[in-house]
Amino acid sequence: MKSHSSTLLAEVRTFRQNHPGVRYVDLIALDIPGHFYGKRYPVEMLEKVAAGSPLKLPQNAVLLGAQGGLFKIGDYCFNDGDPDANRRLVPGTLKPVSWESQPLGQMLITSDGTEAPIEFEPREVLAKVLERLHHKGIHPVVAFELEFYLFDKKLDNGLPQFARDPLSEDADDQPNLHIERLTRFGDVLDDMAQTAKDQGIDITVITAEIGPGQFEINFGHLDDGLRAADWAALFCRSTRGVALKHGYRASFMAKPYLQYPGSGMHVHVSLYDGAGNNLLAAHQQQPLRHAVAGCLELLPHCMPIFSPNHNAFRRLGGTVNAATRASWGFEDRDACVRIPESDPRNLRIEHRLASADANPYLVLAAILVGLEHGLEAKREPIPPLNEDRNSGTDFPVDMLDAVRAMRHQPVLRDKLGGEFVDVYCENKRQDHLAFQQEIHAREYRWFL
Known part of the structure; x- marks a missing residue:
């Protein structure tokens, strides 16, 4: 785990050196309908995550409908307290975003490979099959x-x-x-x-x-x-x-x-x-x-x-x-x-x-x-x-x-x-x- 964190930290630091104008990085993952959700992190906070600080997002963000609405699915969304779930950074995916008006970065995140993967997260489903x-x-x-x-x-x-x-x-x-x-x-x-x-x-x-x-x-x-x-x-x-x-x-x-x-x-x-x-x-x-x-x-x-x-x-x-x-x-x-x-x-x-x-x-x-x-x-x-x-x-x-x-x-x-x-x-x-x-x-x- 230590070497894994070291690799991520080196990736973030190299990115910052190569793109000094980037102040924020979008941490993104794909939900069930195929839309990206996530959070925009200050790049200095991304270093802390890469070093091992927790990265949590609502578990039920994966369940959003095509228009972003929440549906009652079993106990999810309305009877579970809308809990957070751990995510991790996907190594090798920190890249610059060139199509926005301001310098920006993006990086994939996922629950697969964490202690409690989200069973219905699309990337986790594929990871288990592979x-x-x-x-x-x-x-x-x-x-x-x-x-x-x-x-x-x-x-x-x-x-x-x-x-x-x-x-x-x-x-x-x-x-x-x-x-x-x-x-x-x-x-x-x-x-x-x-x-x-x-x-x-x-x-x-x-x-x-x-x-x-x-x-x-x-x-x-x-x-x-x-x-x-x-x-x-x-x-x-x-x-x-x-x-x-x-x-x-x-x-x-x-x-x-x-x-x-x-x-x-x-x-x-x-x-x-x-x-x-x-x-x-x-x-x-x-x-x-x-x-x-x-x-x-x-x-x-x-x-x-x-x-x-x-x-x-x-x-x-x-x-x-x-x-x-x-x-x-x-x-x-x-x-x-x-x-x-x-x-x-x-x-x-x-x-x-x-x-x-x-x-x-x-x-x-x-x-x-x-x-x-x-x-x-x-x-x-x-x-x-x-x-x-x-x-x-x-x-x-x-x-x-x-x-x-x-x-x-x-x-x-x-x-x-x-x-x-x-x-x-x-x-x-x-x-x-x-x-x-x-x-x-x-x-x-x-x-x-």
Whole structure:
């Protein structure tokens, strides 16, 4: 513990030397809906925390709804006295924030690794899954891909407007995959990429996607699943900040336009043993088939994680490469689980179902549990789409059905934790009901 504190203290002191103008650091963590919460600390107080002083925040901050409201979930929030819970600093995550008007820093915090981790904290859920896999000799390598839209900074009566082309000053309202879009929006995209790199994120490929003002950015492969999910979470925060600085809004909303493709979170996962052998490639790729079968079996029960809100369900069965059933295939982007062409060393799955605004810690945890379950159950999957275009199993397409499917699934309760499943399902159920408590203009047009 002493050397761990020494490492953190050295990190804070080095940061202060390199960024003498920074007076405050945001200590942040991701809640259940995928929003950052935390506190802004004077940098001199951060040194004390790094040296071992307690760092406590309300436990129930993790439970906030999408709009920040508290829901009664068991005894949490209203019958527990709103207790504090210990957090710790995540080493290596103290970085400068360049998109704010004043010099600032940020650093991730978490309850995992403390004496009493919060069972329903997303990062803790993933940490437990990874620890169990490591004990079994299974070592995941992970890479995220995130799609997002750029909008004009100003909304039009609450509705998004197309991003303005900085060269022509016209709205970028033509969906395309043209490389020229990367040039036209090069200033903001370059700033997003460089800012992410300044956060320690390995940015690789940038793509102009099909939707107007839609882009995808890929991250490098990591043998640290927690860090890979950290990258995805931090990228969303920095990208929104950089976009505002350039006069845009960046949004990871799953389906901002009904007529255009939604935005997804694609996750590449391969599994290795302690000697570096690809477990999925062994025995003529039989473990790959078992892993796929496990993913597809649990997928219908993980829909509240993959589609975490009402809008995310709109993306399913959409215009391009959005699956309508739990399916798999080789080099097939219509499948939920795609097997990209690769050599045996790099054989992997690409899980394509999650929306871009899903919680990356929970998405990865759910995928890994599916792979783990498949390797243990050793069942054959349904036919791939390459053999049967109608292959697939149904999954829930609205939140209330999805919550019912998740709540009592025994494998998920065992491998993600029963307490987490109960809390998460109730959070999503109440968030959905709260969302319905507003009458929209269309309702008056139809029923007045």
